[in-house]
Structures are given as structure tokens and as C-alpha cells.
Amino acid sequence: MHCPRRREFLSSLGAFALLPTARTEAERVLYNGNILTMDPSQPRAQAVAISDGRFLAVGRDADVLNLATARVAKTDLGGQTVVPGFIDAHTHPAGAGYQHLKQVDCALDSISRIQEALRSRAARTPPGDWVLGFKYDDTKTAEGRLLTREDLDAVSMAHPVLVGHRGGHTVYVNSLALQKAGVTERTPDPEGGRFYRDPASGRLTGRAAETATDAFEKAIPNALSRDERREGVKLIGAMMARTGLTSVTDAGGSPEDLQAYQDARDAGQLPVRVYCHIRAPYLDAMLGAGVRTGFGDEWVRVGAVKMVCDGSISERTARLAQPYVGRPDDRGILVTPEPVLYETLKKAHEADWQLGVHANGDEAIDVVLRIYERLQRERPRRDPRFRLEHCTMITDGLVERIKALGAIPTPFSTYVYWHGEKMKEYGAERLDRMFALRSFLDAGIRATQASDYPPGPFEPMMALQSEVTRTDSRGNVWGPRQKVTVEEALRVGTINGAYASFEERLKGTIEAGKLADFTVLGRDPLREPASSLIGIPIERTMTGGRWVFEA
Numbered sequence: 001m002h003c004p005r006r007r008e009f010l011s012s013l014g015a016f017a018l019l020p021t022a023r024t025e026a027e028r029v030l031y032n033g034n035i036l037t038m039d040p041s042q043p044r045a046q047a048v049a050i051s052d053g054r055f056l057a058v059g060r061d062a063d064v065l066n067l068a069t070a071r072v073a074k075t076d077l078g079g080q081t082v083v084p085g086f087i088d089a090h091t092h093p094a095g096a097g098y099q100h101l102k103q104v105d106c107a108l109d110s111i112s113r114i115q116e117a118l119r120s121r122a123a124r125t126p127p128g129d130w131v132l133g134f135k136y137d138d139t140k141t142a143e144g145r146l147l148t149r150e151d152l153d154a155v156s157m158a159h160p161v162l163v164g165h166r167g168g169h170t171v172y173v174n175s176l177a178l179q180k181a182g183v184t185e186r187t188p189d190p191e192g193g194r195f196y197r198d199p200a201s202g203r204l205t206g207r208a209a210e211t212a213t214d215a216f217e218k219a220i221p222n223a224l225s226r227d228e229r230r231e232g233v234k235l236i237g238a239m240m241a242r243t244g245l246t247s248v249t250d251a252g253g254s255p256e257d258l259q260a261y262q263d264a265r266d267a268g269q270l271p272v273r274v275y276c277h278i279r280a281p282y283l284d285a286m287l288g289a290g291v292r293t294g295f296g297d298e299w300v301r302v303g304a305v306k307m308v309c310d311g312s313i314s315e316r317t318a319r320l321a322q323p324y325v326g327r328p329d330d331r332g333i334l335v336t337p338e339p340v341l342y343e344t345l346k347k348a349h350e351a352d353w354q355l356g357v358h359a360n361g362d363e364a365i366d367v368v369l370r371i372y373e374r375l376q377r378e379r380p381r382r383d384p385r386f387r388l389e390h391c392t393m394i395t396d397g398l399v400e401r402i403k404a405l406g407a408i409p410t411p412f413s414t415y416v417y418w419h420g421e422k423m424k425e426y427g428a429e430r431l432d433r434m435f436a437l438r439s440f441l442d443a444g445i446r447a448t449q450a451s452d453y454p455p456g457p458f459e460p461m462m463a464l465q466s467e468v469t470r471t472d473s474r475g476n477v478w479g480p481r482q483k484v485t486v487e488e489a490l491r492v493g494t495i496n497g498a499y500a501s502f503e504e505r506l507k508g509t510i511e512a513g514k515l516a517d518f519t520v521l522g523r524d525p526l527r528e529p530a531s532s533l534i535g536i537p538i539e540r541t542m543t544g545g546r547w548v549f550e551a
């Protein structure tokens with residue numbers, strides 16, 4: 001039927017008006033699979049039909065294949081295992097992507113190899129320009145000591161050199177970097193930070209922690225172009241999709257990061273969906289634009305406002321109620337004073353933002369819960385889903401309060417496996433209440449899977465093994481009381497992650513109507529020995545009905 005007026009009307013609306021046609025025909029069917037749906041009403045399936053980036057049907061081969069016309073692309077899964085796409089609920093993809101693009105990866109096993117890598121970068125860098133490294137880890141280097149200012153002076157006296165610790169809360173710099181940042185022996189420690197000094201001479205060691213690192217950040221010119229940011233996001237997105245991730249939370253985004261994710265999405269270069277927390281300094285700008293949590297689309301969405309209460313677990317600066325083992329005077333660092341946290345969070349809470357505060361140590365978690373409880377008393381919200389980013393070290397009392405608030409902890413999933421050597425500074429008693437998945441699940445709390453990458457590796461199979469075995473890569477067991485089953489770990493890594501971003505109706509299980517995000521595994525994790533879960537190959541990853549990774 002010819003209908004020119006109607007066509008004119010449609011074209012004036014642009015392409016988007018034509019998209020949401022009610023399609024009921026499958027575009028693609030995958031069958032003969034061992035599908036672990038994570039949907040309690042149908043835990044197992046053999047086949048899925050996909051249309052417009054969503055699951056159209058999930059069920060037995062015979063039923064689903066019935067929907068397939070001759071035109072439909074049919075894929076025989078050959079009995080392989082399929083799980084919902086994994087969701088990393090706390091990571092730093094944009095920042096990590098820029099670093100992989102521009103900086104020296106210092107995840108090396110000796111200080112001399114790190115020096116070598118930095119030296120070769122310095123040789124290609126104009127004198128006076130910064131040489132930057134990331135992912136340095138003091139516990140993984142053969143020398144068994146911290147990187148020093150002298151080590152980095154030996155890399156170059158003509159370049160300012162800065163190496164960030166894998167944990168993200170301390171940096172190590174050379175003499176020229178101190179000079180460029182205007183930091184001298186007479187510079188006082190800022191509130192919530194520390195310039196480390198030699199106890200005998202008072203000479204700066206080149207190590208700086210927490211807010212003291214700002215001095216260097218300000219001195220480093222921000223040379224990334226908009227295109228480079230998009231490239232960084234594309235790079236890390238591909239790295240993540242390869243491991244079976246289909247959604248991630250950026251736990252510390254800026255407006256520039258948000259732009260980079262959108263640019264990558266528009267260019268068809270974003271293989272994982274991003275829920276982007278916004279760091280507190282940008283809150284006012286977002287409020288001014290009328291934006292709040294949930295704004296965006298299925299690919300790029302504004303997350304919580306992000307603040308930081310204390311230090312880091314991997315760098316042993318988290319704020320603890322009791323001192324670190326072997327350091328009787330050290331209980332770690334409170335980074336942001338409680339009144340400052342409260343004032344900003346109140347503003348965000350009143351504007352209906354989700355709140356996400358980094359709190360590792362038991363004392364820090366107590367502080368953040370106290371603020372959340374106060375905010376709910378002063379202005380109750382029905383379903384605020386307060387987030388406790390990391391929420392590493394709990395007590396029974398803290399768990400009760402988390403449950404009462406309906407708050408969401410995002411504990412590190414790969415730390416036991418990857419960072420085992422750091423655990424002795426917390427001690428066996430505390431390890432039984434760290435990364436406390438068992439305690440959370442027993443209390444009915446919807447904890448998530450989270451890597452915090454770069455600080456922790458993001459491979460979901462490593463997360464499963466770490467959570468199920470509580471055993472590090474050398475075979476030491478840390479906090480065995482917190483072990484969970486593979487099935488529980490799978491739910492934590494899928495549907496719980498969706499809940500944490502208010503998207504449990506959109507993703508996290510393999511169900512008709514949900515986004516077609518899933519991962520094909522080389523072996524079934526439910527039949528795999530717990531100690532070899534990490535070796536399960538990722539065969540393929542699909543996000544929104546499109547293969548974003550194929551081995």
C-alpha cells in the first residue's frame with residue numbers, strides 16, 4: 001500500500017522511530033547446549049532464540065528449533081556450557097584502558113626488569129616529559145623491598161618518572177618528579193595522605209600515598225585526546241570480553257570517561273556494557289545537567305556517585321579497627337573525613353542518586369554505614385541500593401546493618417588467589433571475615449563479583465576459583481570459612497551484578513526478554529574440580545546478540 005504521508009512522518013522522526021518494531025521472528029538460534037540460565041524458574045536449557053539483541057525464547061531444543069525458519073542462523077553448541085555474561089561490579093576500565101595505551105606495564109617480577117622497561121620507554125621519550133608506569137606490585141618483585149627514589153633516578157635523571165602501585169593508592173617517583181610537583185623535604189603531609197620519608201634522615205623516599213599523590217597528578221599534563229580515550233576504552237573492552245565479561249561498572253568515572261564510552265559505543269567498539277559511577281568532584285556538574293543514576297541506555301549508563309573512605313587492601317593502607325600484624329601503631333588511613341562524606345552524599349541522596357563509597361577496613365565500613373543509616377532516617381528512600389565498594393573486612397554487627405539497609409557489598413573476587421602473599425599482614429582471624437561472600441550470602445545480602453582492575457585481575461574464572469577454594473596461587477588457604485559453591489559464585493557473578501545496577505530485569509540471567517549477553521565455556525564449571533576452574537577456556541562471548549569475542 002502506497003502511503004507517502006506516513007513515510008514522510010516516519011522519516012522526520014529519523015532512524016530511531018523505525019527500530020522498535022515488534023519482531024517475533026528469531027534471527028539466530030543456538031541449540032544443543034548445556035545452558036546454565038541462573039533463572040530459578042528454569043535453571044537448565046538446551047537452546048536459545050535471539051531477536052533484536054534479546055532472548056526471544058529459552059528452552060528445550062525441540063521447542064526453540066521450532067521457531068527457526070530457513071533464514072535463521074543456527075549454531076550447534078556441541079554440548080558446550082553457556083552461562084549469562086559475567087558482570088564485574090567494580091572495576092576501572094577507562095582508566096586502565098588509557099594506561100594500557102600510554103604507560104609502561106610494570107607487572108614484572110623484579111625491580112631490575114621494571115627499571116629496564118622504564119628505561120626503554122625513557123629512551124623513546126623527549127627529555128623533560130613524564131615516563132609513567134602502572135601495575136607495579138611490591139610483593140611480586142624478587143628484591144623483596146619497595147621501589148625507591150634512587151631506583152627511579154637510575155632509570156632517568158632527565159625525565160620525571162612515576163610508577164603507580166597496582167593497588168592504585170600509592171605512587172613511586174624519582175627526584176625530577178618530586179621537583180616538578182614542587183614537593184620537598186619541607187612539604188607537610190596533606191590531610192588523608194603521606195609523603196614517605198627515611199626515618200633517620202627525613203629524606204623523601206619517593207613513595208606517596210592517597211591524597212599526597214594529587215601533587216603529582218596535577219603536575220602531569222593530561223595529554224590524551226578524545227580519540228585516544230575512545231581507543232583506550234576499545235582496547236580494555238576487548239580484553240574484558242575475551243574473558244567472558246559482558247557488563248562492567250566503572251567505579252570512578254569522569255565526564256570524559258562517560259564521553260569515551262559513548263564514543264566507543266557509537267563507533268561499534270564497545271563490547272561490554274558500562275555502568276559508570278561518577279566521582280564526587282563532578283557531582284555538581286551532573287546535578288546541574290539534571291542527570292542522575294540510571295540515565296543512559298543499555299550500553300552506557302550513569303551509575304552511583306563515588307566517594308572514598310579509606311585506603312587499600314593490596315597496599316595495606318585500609319582503615320582497620322585493630323592494627324596490622326607486625327605494625328602495632330598502624331591502623332591504616334581514613335582518606336575522607338566523615339563530615340565531608342556526609343555532606344556530599346546527602347546532596348546526592350536527596351537528588352535520588354545511588355551512593356557508592358569505597359570502604360575496605362571494618363572501621364571504614366562502620367563510618368559509611370553510619371552515614372547511610374543517617375541519610376535513610378533523614379530522608380527515607382524506598383530502594384536506594386546503597387553500595388559499599390569493596391566492603392572487605394566485616395564483623396557480625398556490620399553484616400546485620402548491611403542487611404537491614406539492603407546495601408550491596410562489592411568484595412574483591414580475585415584477591416585471595418592473586419594477592420595471597422599480602423594476606424599475612426591481616427592475620428588468619430581477620431581473613432575469616434574478609435571478602436566475606438559466605439557471610440553475605442548466608443545473611444541474604446546480594447554481594448557481587450568485582451575485580452577493581454587494575455588492582456585485581458578481572459578474569460571471571462579466576463574469581464570463581466578464588467571464591468570457591470579461598471586458596472592462593474601457591475596453595476595457601478586464606479579464610480576458609482568464607483568458601484562458597486560454584487553455583488553461588490556464578491550467581492554472584494551474574495544476576496547479583498545486574499541487581500547492583502538496578503538492571504536485574506534487563507540482564508544477569510538467560511531468560512526470554514532479557515538482553516542476549518552470554519558466554520560459551522570450554523568446560524562446565526559445575527563439573528570441574530575447584531582447583532582447575534581458572535583453566536576453563538572462554539570459547540565465545542556474545543553481547544546484545546553480537547559475538548564480541550570468538551576464540
Ligand SMILES: [Zn+2]
Pocket residue numbers: 090091092251452
Ligand atoms: Zn576501585
